[in-house]
Amino acid sequence: MHYNKITSELVTELINIVGRSNVIEDPEKLETYAGDEVPEAEWKHLPEVVVKPRDVQQTAEIIKMANREMIPVTPRGAGTGLAAGAVPMLGGIVLSVENMNRILEIDRENLFMVVEPGVTTGEVQQRAWAEGYFYAGDPCSADSSFIGGNVATNAGGNKAVKYGTTSRYIYGLEIVTPTGEITTLGGKCVKSSTGYDLVHLMVGSEGTLGIVTKVYLKLLPRPLHNAVLLVPFEDMQTAIDVVPKIMTNGGIIPTSIEFMDQLCIKSAEGFLDRPLPFSDAGAHIIIEVEAYTKSQLEADYETIGTICLENDGLDVFVGDNRASQEKIWKARRHLAEALRVTSPVYCMEDIVVPVNKIPAVLAEINRIAEKYSIKIPCFGHAGDGNIHATLLKENMDDATWHAVKEKVLDEIYTITHASGGNLSGEHGIGAKRVKAMAKFTDPVQLKMIAAIKKALDPNLILNPDKVIDLA
Numbered sequence: 312m313h314y315n316k317i318t319s320e321l322v323t324e325l326i327n328i329v330g331r332s333n334v335i336e337d338p339e340k341l342e343t344y345a346g347d348e349v350p351e352a353e354w355k356h357l358p359e360v361v362v363k364p365r366d367v368q369q370t371a372e373i374i375k376m377a378n379r380e381m382i383p384v385t386p387r388g389a390g391t392g393l394a395a396g397a398v399p400m401l402g403g404i405v406l407s408v409e410n411m412n413r414i415l416e417i418d419r420e421n422l423f424m425v426v427e428p429g430v431t432t433g434e435v436q437q438r439a440w441a442e443g444y445f446y447a448g449d450p451c452s453a454d455s456s457f458i459g460g461n462v463a464t465n466a467g468g469n470k471a472v473k474y475g476t477t478s479r480y481i482y483g484l485e486i487v488t489p490t491g492e493i494t495t496l497g498g499k500c501v502k503s504s505t506g507y508d509l510v511h512l513m514v515g516s517e518g519t520l521g522i523v524t525k526v527y528l529k530l531l532p533r534p535l536h537n538a539v540l541l542v543p544f545e546d547m548q549t550a551i552d553v554v555p556k557i558m559t560n561g562g563i564i565p566t567s568i569e570f571m572d573q574l575c576i577k578s579a580e581g582f583l584d585r586p587l588p589f590s591d592a593g594a595h596i597i598i599e600v601e602a603y604t605k606s607q608l609e610a611d612y613e614t615i616g617t618i619c620l621e622n623d624g625l626d627v628f629v630g631d632n633r634a635s636q637e638k639i640w641k642a643r644r645h646l647a648e649a650l651r652v653t654s655p656v657y658c659m660e661d662i663v664v665p666v667n668k669i670p671a672v673l674a675e676i677n678r679i680a681e682k683y684s685i686k687i688p689c690f691g692h693a694g695d696g697n698i699h700a701t702l703l704k705e706n707m708d709d710a711t712w713h714a715v716k717e718k719v720l721d722e723i724y725t726i727t728h729a730s731g732g733n734l735s736g737e738h739g740i741g742a743k744r745v746k747a748m749a750k751f752t753d754p755v756q757l758k759m760i761a762a763i764k765k766a767l768d769p770n771l772i773l774n775p776d777k778v779i780d781l782a
């Protein structure tokens with residue numbers, strides 16, 4: 312596919328659409344839009360221009376222009392992605408939704424919140440809570456990620472064990488199609504059997520099938536009480552073995568079951584600059600439970616605590632107030648930053664396997680780490696099989712890092728695939744995993760993805776080099 316460059320005439324046209332202050336050409340300012348949270352230089356690329364539309368009409372005009380002129384467009388939320396999905400690898404336009412940042416409606420009768428895509432996840436959560444409701448999406452990046460980005464990546468997070476991922480709360484989306492048309496898919500109806508489920512085709516499509524300009528989010532009743540348990544274990548195997556026991560023996564579905572291995576515990580301790588309990592333990596598990604009554608909550612965390620102790624948990628720390636809970640969660644929430652301090656260049660993976668396969672896959676990852684003499688701390692969402700194996704570059708020159716990383720990733724993906732797992736549980740494919748996607752996806756499914764992409768985006772202008780490389 313041949314793409315054209317942005318000319319000064321096109322910049323003038325963009326200024327006419329969104330206004331001078333919403334077009335960025337200054338190379339220094341463009342830097343901010345060259346990457347997301349993937350730290351490696353190969354996943355950074357300067358856009359030729361950044362545009363920040365204020366509404367759906369402006370967005371549609373930009374996309375029509377891009378089709379006419381054959382300019383690639385990369386939609387961008389907050390840039391907290393971990394798959395280089397918002398990186399303009401082919402240059403062209405970065406279309407940032409940061410100016411579309413209003414909460415439009417709280418519908419108390421139907422329990423919906425309608426928002427623009429540039430509202431942060433944290434603001435959605437806080438507003439829902441303040442209104443007496445609950446928004447269940449909760450990526451660790453909630454303070455900064457945008458809800459539009461959460462939709463585009465089908466973000467998961469800490470509460471997915473009980474509440475599922477973002478897709479479960481999306482009932483309607485206003486989008487601009489890759490050819491610049493405006494439409495609203497779904498809305499406030501809680502069920503639909505009316506043709507293809509286009510809402511959920513968009514969710515997780517990583518900005519390749521449309522630009523999300525409005526989101527209809529389902530709200531839930533607010534859970535009244537919660538508690539957070541921190542349980543250290545001698546080793547990772549023992550820790551992970553307890554997860555299916557909690558899920559099946561207690562009759563309780565925890566909100567979260569998270570794990571951190573020994574390398575992660577030490578990194579978090581260094582980053583927070585305070586000792587963590589049992590910091591020499593092989594693994595920590597964090598479990599959160601919620602209930603509508605205090606007595607039910609106490610009964611639930613007693614049951615879970617007992618299961619952990621009966622299965623070799625070294626101790627059980629209970630956080631039953633906001634301060635103690637925050638203290639427990641802080642170590643887990645800041646792991647990405649903590650690992651970055653340990654090794655400024657790293658490669659965070661996002662494999663997902665059936666829960667009962669976690670111990671075997673973690674053992675394989677340890678074996679691979681030893682084979683290639685590389686540190687691979689692992690943490691993640693034990694309750695839903697999502698492992699963030701993170702390769703650290705520490706003390707390697709660039710050439711060695713690239714060579715080792717390629718081999719290690721290939722081996723990790725191979726064991727993931729063989730375990731019935733997938734490349735990404737929540738971060739997406741982006742640009743970073745396109746080659747692996749081609750290798751580890753059934754060719755029939757690749758053909759379906761290619762056909763959908765070509766049908767909706769015949770000029771391949773919308774995030775063309777992401778998920779599948781057709782450009």
Ligand SMILES: Cc1cc2nc3c(=O)[nH]c(=O)nc-3n(C[C@H](O)[C@H](O)[C@H](O)COP(=O)(O)OP(=O)(O)OC[C@H]3O[C@@H](n4cnc5c(N)ncnc54)[C@H](O)[C@@H]3O)c2cc1C
Nearest residue numbers: 388389390391392396451452457459460463467518523737
């Ligand atoms: C510290 C940290 C912790 C994290 N924890 C989690 C976690 O627990 N769970 C999780 O799932 N992720 C997590 N992430 C990854 C990231 O925050 C999520 O992928 C998030 O959903 C990205 O949102 P964003 O607004 O930053 O999107 P961006 O990074 O800007 O974009 C991500 C993708 O979405 C597309 N996109 C963005 N906005 C739109 C739109 N309006 N329309 C169409 N396409 C769009 C982009 O083109 C790109 O492909 C974490 C990241 C960090 C740095």
